[in-house]
Amino acid sequence: MFLKRVEMQGFKSFADKVVINFEHSVTGVVGPNGCGKSNITDAIRWVLGEQSVKSLRGTTMTDVIFAGSADRKMVGMAEVTLVFDNTKRSLNSELDEIEVTRRLYRNGQDAEYLINRNNVRLKDVVDLILDSGLGKDSLSMISQGNISSFAEAKPQDRRAIFEEAAGVSKYKKRKMESLAKLERTKENIDRTQDILSELERQVSPLKRAAKKAELYKEKKTRLEEIEIAVLVEDINTINQQIEDAKKTLFNIESQTTMFQTTIQVHETQNLESKKEVNDLEKEINKLQENLMKVVNEIQILETRKIELDEKRKYVVEVGTSEEKAKQLQSLLEEARVEYEDRKSRYDQCQINIELLSEQLSQVAMQYAEFSQKNNEENGMLRRLQNRKEFLDNLLKDPFNSQGGVKSVVDNAASLHGVLGVIAQIMQPTEGYEEAISVALGGTMYNIVTSDEEAARNAINFLKKNQSGRATFLPLTVLQPRNISRENQIVCENTKGYLGVASDFVQCENRFIPVKEAFLQNVLVTDTLENGNNLASLLKYNYKIVTLDGDVIHKGGSMTGGKSKNSTSLLTVKKEVDEINQSIELQIAACELAEKNVQETQRKREELERGLMESRIGSAQLEPVVDAKRAKYEKLKNDYELIRPNGDDGLGDANFADEVVLKLNEAYSGRDEITNSIRSKREYRMKMSQDVDRKEQQIRQIRKDLETASASQNAIRIDQARLETKLENNLQRLATEYQLTYEFAKTKVNDSHIENAKEEVLQLRSEIERLGNINMNAPQEFEEVNERYEFLDKQVKDLISSRDKILSAIDEMDHVMKKQFKEMFDAINNELNDTFRALFGGGKAKLVLEDPSDILNTGVDIDVQPPGKSVQNIRLFSGGEKSLIAICVLFSILKVRPVPLCIFDEVEAALDQGNVERFARYLKNFREDTQFIVVTHRPGTMQQCEVLYGVTMQKQGVSQMLRVELKDAIDMADGQEEVKS
Template identity: 45%
Template sequence: MFLKKIELSGFKSFADKTVISFENGVTGIVGPNGCGKSNLTDAIRWVLGEQSGKSLRTGSSMSDIVFSGSESRKPVGIARVTLVFDNEQKIFDSPFEEIEITREIKRSSGESSFYLNKTPCRLKDIADLVMDTGLGRDSLSIISQGNISSFADARPEERRLLFEEAAGVAKYKKRKKTSLAKLENVHANLERVQDHIDHLNEQLETLREQAQKARQYKTWKEELSGIEIALLARQISACEESLKKCTARLEQNQLDESSAKVRLNQQEDQLEQLRKQIFELDQQLSMDQNTYTKTLEESYALQRRKVEQDEKRKYAIDHADDATRIASLKEMLTEAEFEMKDRSSRLSEMRDRLTQTDAQIRQLEHAMHQAQMDLSSNQNHLNSLQSRKMVLENRLAAPYAHQQGVQAVLKARASLQGIEGAIGDLLRSDVEYAAMLSAALGGASEQIATRDDRCARLAIEFLKRSRAGRATFLPLSVCKNRSLFPDQQIIADHAEGILGRAVDFVSCDQKYGILASHLLGNILVADHLKNATEAAKTLKYKVKIVTLDGDVVHAGGSMSGGSRKSSNNAAMLKRDLEEVKTSIEKGTKKIQEITSSISDLSSKNNRLSENRIQLRIDYEKLENIYRLKKEKVDDLQAQLSSLNAYANTGSSVIEEDSLVAQISEIHARLDDLNSMIQVSRTSRSELASQADSLEGEIRQLRRTLSSLSSEIHSDELEKARTETRMEQALMRLNTDYSLTFEAASEYTCELAEKEANSRVKKLRSQIASLGDVNLSAPAQYDEVSAQSEFFESQKEELEAASSKLLDAIDEMDQSMIVQFTEMFNKINAQLDGIFKAMFGGGRASLSMTDPENILETGIDIDVQPPGKTVKNIQTFSGGEKALIAISVLFAILKARTMPLCIFDEAEAALDQANVERFARYISRFKDQSQFIVVTHRPGTMAQCDTLYGVTMQKDGVSRVLKVLLKDAAKMSQSNSQSS
């Protein structure tokens, strides 16, 4: 016994779990048409790996084998079939004595799962297990009526497959197929290896020349480097010496400036003190003059009184005409009052002029103080602008000095391949768009464009080898034209403030148009940030937008902006430099204007001060005259009153003497006051002279300070330039040669400066004459040589593998030829006897269509039934063909024992006599093979040892039960009647 049992669940019409146990001998499966008995054969084929839905009589999908339901039964979700085999005789190559193979499929996914002894496995594992056991998917162990017809009607080449299965050469064919695939792979690898070898040999020829050029370049470059390092060391030493002198001169000028500022402050304070003293003297003079005037008035009053006394006495003596005197006095009084009023009006005007002059002086002093502060502030700002100008000029001369890697590549571009330049230099714009372009490019402006990715890799290797820093490269070969999507372009065209795409504002060489499009083709430009944010919102933040001021709304919604950081973009640097130069011109002009204004203000102040002093003196004189006129008016009024009163009394001699004494005292006081006034005026004149002298010294100090400031600025510029030259030299040492100044100082050059520069020029010309130099050529040559040797060894190994595989294939071919020939002869030897038994005589034989090509020959069957001539199988009737095919199958079974044979209505086309012969012949083999026969022919049933009946009720579900022979006959009769 080989197949012990089969378990079905959900498979086709077997909706319920069904278990069929098999015994030794012949087991028959009977039942009426449509009951599902052939589904048992399909189940066995399915478990053993059948993948064809047509062979399993299903629909287009394998999941159709799952029970789909009926009017009274619901469909099930999974189909599962298990075969249990007895492996005591080790038919299967497995240590287990019982083999259980299960396959299941789910309706939902349509995917099959396989299990071997309940362990998940692959279809391939099942196929390998049953290979050469006679149970393969295309084996002769499962024979149906369709197989019989197919075998009889098959072409000789197709019929050969059955004989190959019988010969057991499937494993050889599989191994041969694998070996041929390996051989094909080996040949493909050989072609690839040979292509590599050919390509490497071409490279070696090129690299040999490049390596020679690289060695010459290295020799000249080392000499050039030695001279340049020595010259740089000399330059740095000279710069250090110059810096020492410049620093000492700068420090001295700064000390002189500080000392001059101290002196200026002191003299300005001293001038302020002098002006204060002059003001106090002016006040004292005014007081003294007032006192002098009052004393003079007292003198005049006493003299008038004395005159009155004299006149009274004279009046009394002379008895003059009073009427005439009165008239005369009135006329004199009128004239005196007119003069007094005139002096009063002039005094008022002079007071206004004094007040106005004082206000003007205060305004001038405030303006001078403010102008001095403006001068200092503008001078500091101008110094800052000069420093900024020098920095920008240096940066414009070396825009990528802070990017060591970028600067190193750009300096070495003559010796590198395909270096186009920094992107910020390749893409240009007008000055007004410089900020926009800088913002649009961002960090890409400092990237280096290369011809292709190979040139970028070579440049990176150069940076690594020379330890010159890092840089980012963009190969032109990877650049693509970029633009907005059509819907985005439509929105941009109608958005307020959108000026266009950034690429439209850029100019560049034609070859860099793809670079501009790659970086700027999908970036929009807006006039200002508000419109940029509105447009970005409309575009759902999927497009980057930059403004003319350099603000950015990034794709995604983030924004960047604010004051601009200094850029390395040449246009931006030039723009900043022009702005700084313009500011310097304006600042210089402003300082000149302020200096001129201070000089004018100082002159005006001096004139106003002098005018004020003169006005004060004139005012005091006029004030004295006014008092005299007023006293005269008062005196005339008194005389007139006295005359009108006919005063006729005289002064006593005592009163007259007293008046004379008082007048003498007042005259003495007047003399003292006049002396004091003269002394004050002399002192004021001296102080004014000192103030004028100080003002001259202050002007000279200011000129000195201005000169010192210019010298200091000049020294600072020279120092900065020297420091820049020294830093550039140090940077060259570090960037180009990875050396410090101390290390460079050890390099010596016997040549003088002029000769050294001449040699440098010649070496550079020689190096330039070499053209592009592949510095890595020697190493590449060694590397390619090693690769060539490696591929040669690979070629030898592959050729050896190919020879070995060909030998193995030849060996397998010989084994298949031997086994196939032996099996063919065995089957052919058995066929004639079986044919005679099945046909009651006659003869039959097999023949090869191409005996010279055993591996591919077809199989023909030549048959001579009793009493007839020899014919090919194709010329017989259907029943005869079936009997001939069955004869061949029995011949195969006799030549090679099969552990299990399944006949699914294979004898359906035979008549009753031949069915009985067929059944009897099966019985002859039941001791060596297990037979399962699906049939409805009584003759076949009669030879079965065990019978199972398959029935189907109205629910559309197949059921299995053991039956007796008589019941099987009834089923067969029922089947015949239904037919």
């Protein structure tokens, strides 16, 4: 037998273990109402996986567990086992015997299925019986209710049994599943497409933004390359400039040493010269003493000579003619010598007068010039001293013209948080005073406060005291203003650019925000021309100042020029320094001018003295010469009278009187001393001039030394500035680009530097044109695009799976139509014979309500019992309806036999004759089908090969026992008479 055994324990009314062995093809189960017959059917249905509590006639699943009775306690577990013979492989297993068990515990949770005592899932049980004909809608379990509902059912509801028979229901189930899946797939497609279109909206702008960001990065990288190249180039230049500065410093140092040596040499020489002048002075004095002696000697000799002359005159008057002539000749010769000597000295005096006059007039002119120069220099010195006094006052009282500022500064000690005036806080680098002064402009009088409250307090103070107005800068509100990196590159590549103004200002750390707010975006150039060039490259976006204090304002307007004696608080210190220096120089200039005047005066006096001496000498000599000439001519006449033809004897005359000779000697000695004095004086003058010249040279060299030292300082400052700049550039290479100078050098090539300025401008304007950049865009785009592509693929997959489902549904529809139609036709073929057999004639047929819609059409039954006209099943009596339904059931069994069929009082509504016909007909199927028939009808019982009686001997607990026909009939409530 297919179902070999049923074992039950604790299932519904079967409290105790009951084992039913099936050994016959047709087994009858009999018993009185409520004894538990149908519970056996329920047990079989339950094991085969029934999940519907309603089908099991309960409200919860635990209702199947024996609930107890008057004298039995409830049990905790229900267990039913079915044992099948599977040698015909009706079940989906290769085993010959299969034991299926289901257990349920009262806690309702520990439900179990077992196949051959192994725990399995419900699905395994369902798979086991799939297509075996034991399904819950199959014909394997037919109750009286099924029979009547089949007959009463609408044609539409009736097709289920044909579908089951045709094996269509599994396709139908699959189709339902596929449709549900299709629905889910469509929903997924819709949902995914919604997300997709949302993503699509994001993807395009993100793609554009990402492209923009990439472009930006590219250009930025190029800018960086250029910047690195410019930095490297800058470093090269700075290194070169530092080298040059060192060389220049070395040259200046050598020059300084040379200057110092020259000064030393000059000073030593001057010392010697001065000593020499001193010696000359002494010599001259000595000579003058000698001169006096000679002059005295001359006077004595002259007196003696006069005496001698008198003696000679006497000889001439009283002597012989010979003596006379001789004497006269001697006198004549003497007079000639005297005359010529005096004449020559007189002439010399005249020459000296002329020479000295000329020299004197030159010196006088020089003296006038030097005096004028001296006056000028002194005037200049006075002007400088006046200016210095003014500047000193300004330094002492810098805010005299700014009432409010002065008042706040004077009272700073009592005002909380007043930190100082910008002009005092900022220290411009030497040489940059004018530039910083104009860069700050009026801001230099602004007062820095710690915060806004301090500023408010100070303003209230000014109001209260009505002591003026002032502008305040609270440190807490200051924002740094910079020039962009790209513009910086442009600047650094522009000729004459020196830096931003803040580079040239020192201040305490706490005031750095002030510097950054006002000077970090002001550019400094050396000249106005270079400033204009830079301004145009930067499109007039920045304020530019020059070292001279000219300003190119934002927008391009320019301010410049110079007003007399103008000064600002930032330049005043520089001017004071400069003026102190100028005063020092001016004092030296005055001293020099004074010295020149004095020197010239001394020279003039000396010349005047010489001239005077010469004039006196000349005046003294003039009458002497006349007298000597007259004397000489008279003696000549006298002698010619004595010797009219002349006498050669004259030559022999001994007129060389000793006195005369001495006198002549004395005169020539006097002249010699005078000449020596003159020449020594001249030499002394030359020496003094030489000393003066050298002193002047020393002063000039000292001036040059000062200039050299100033330029040394300037070069050192410049060198320090270059070294700071170099340090900054190296630092920037390291921090911004993580590069050493040596490595960066290997990275750059000429192409980076070529046209750097133009390219930077070009790149900068291109970057500007790019507008706002979302640097996260590439990543966001990648993420969104990845999601987009993923979802797009998913949609495609979903569409393809939807198409597959649709085609599977189509295929299933096709199979279902085919199988349904074939099964329907086959059953229809059998129905007529079955009908005739059970009704004893007539005819019957199945009719499709809508043959064009095989998948949904209802099934009607047209029957014509013998002697009756064709009628629809609904018009027949209850018994007839049952029998017609049974005809259909048997027709189906003929076409589609099932291994097990349980009939639960299906023939209840039939009359006895029909019951017997039914029971006999049933036996036709016992070859292929095992029947378990629950019945009250003796007619049926008679046809069963074995009968089991169900009893409830103990109240509420069912029991089974094999019974004989007679007992069975007795047990069946005696409702039917047994036909003997």
